[in-house]
Amino acid sequence: MNNIKQIKEKDILPYLVMKPIIKIMEDVFQNPDKGQMPPKIYLELDGENDFRAMPARFGNAVGIKWASIFPNNEKNKFGPSVSAVIMLNDIDTGYPIAMMDGMLITSYRTAAVTGVATKYLSKKDSTVAAFVGCGFQTEYQIEAILNVRDIKHIKLFDLDQAKCDHLVAIFGGNITVCETLEDCVCGSDILTTLTPSRKPFIKSEWLKPGIHINAIGADAEGKQEFEDNLGNICNICVVDDKAQAFHSGESQHTENRDNFINLSEVVNPDFNRLDSDISLFDSTGLAIEDIAVASYIYNDLKK
């Protein structure tokens, strides 16, 4: 254990650049046979708090993310609701080799996967991107989508106006803070939802042909942003991982999932959509994404 390298945040920061991380995530989903990932396990404490153990392997990278979700931390003035540590191990001996904070890596890899899904699933001429829920993660999601589509107009909605203002300050330009949820959703080419909601609030009637949806918010049992029939509304239904998305993602609320496919089946140049399609990407976040990014940073630092 004396040989475990502790990688500090200052050493991670230079690697947190969206374009290369999108490339790594594309590689992960283009090579599903290089990956291994048992279902994550939850240790649920009293109330809403839980821990998640997320082991995975991708190629020669292997390790675990150990994360905590304590939703009331902010209210209790403890600090962020989430914490995460990533541990990497040697593929030949099993020995631990490095550990690092997993918070920023999680944010970047989550957004980068949205970028990958949007690149392959949204209309190529998409220009209007809407974001519902403007918390910590949304900045990265906007950055990812700007990386893969020539967006002319960003629309935001959040119950907390200050959170929207923060994003306007960052991105400026053609950005609109919408007065109603419906205004935000309707007319967008790409809709990305990022709320911790446990009740549906986005109406199916707002989802018009041509739209691509990134459903990011739902990542645990009971979470839900869209009405129950989302799987029927969308004719292209993609998840990051079936087992996990059907358990924890937005897809948990759709009964008929026969036509759902994994992102790995879509991430190739031959995939095509019609302008009239409605596509869904249901993202729950995979351990394999964390391990791939953490390993990329570790290996580059070794050089």
Add this chain to the structure above:
Amino acid sequence: MNNIKQIKEKDILPYLVMKPIIKIMEDVFQNPDKGQMPPKIYLELDGENDFRAMPARFGNAVGIKWASIFPNNEKNKFGPSVSAVIMLNDIDTGYPIAMMDGMLITSYRTAAVTGVATKYLSKKDSTVAAFVGCGFQTEYQIEAILNVRDIKHIKLFDLDQAKCDHLVAIFGGNITVCETLEDCVCGSDILTTLTPSRKPFIKSEWLKPGIHINAIGADAEGKQEFEDNLGNICNICVVDDKAQAFHSGESQHTENRDNFINLSEVVNPDFNRLDSDISLFDSTGLAIEDIAVASYIYNDLKK
């Protein structure tokens, strides 16, 4: 993450004393309602190598052990077959607070649980203790049993004579290295098996009324030391955790497990055995044991 305390091996060593750790394990099994432990998950690589994620809570202690088992490390001259890191988190915020090597803690807590089981399950006047398999773990197992019973005679068996000699050098006195497996098993009051066997090799006919068995070796699917009918031979059948033992322990090879009970049901002064009983303790090793010991060390170091 900059606040995660790295506890070094030299700081752990003073705490690795069998008597207090037996007391902590007794406390764990006497208070099952203070514990929470989802089933451990395995990340199985090619061949025999695997990783295990073991999260748990005991009282205010919460965290995870992340262990690797690479059986060929020794043959390949890489080093030990096993590695383990324990991470502790704050119960109020979820944030990681400490990490430490988990190898020696694992050895001590495993042996200490054998000590607890032997204290409550074996005949009080047991004097002969046999150990089959004399690898790294056996030294601690002997120490644990010497802590709870007035042992006059220790018998050892291993295919590798050098491993037995090592233990004779440590414990000296009334210790016999047996020439045959049968010699070792027969006539013992307490039999502790510690091999990585995947085939039964201890015959049921050798197990006489009065014996207490600690079956430690089997801790993964496919592992087996005793013949299939062990559950019928023993009339007191105890496991550390039913779900885990029935999946990974010696008990996986017994069909009828209706009369199997958890160690927590036995660890009280009212429990009694007859001199004619044959008792079994099937130990697979619980995450909760690791977290309880790691937290004890962390909290004491803070004082």
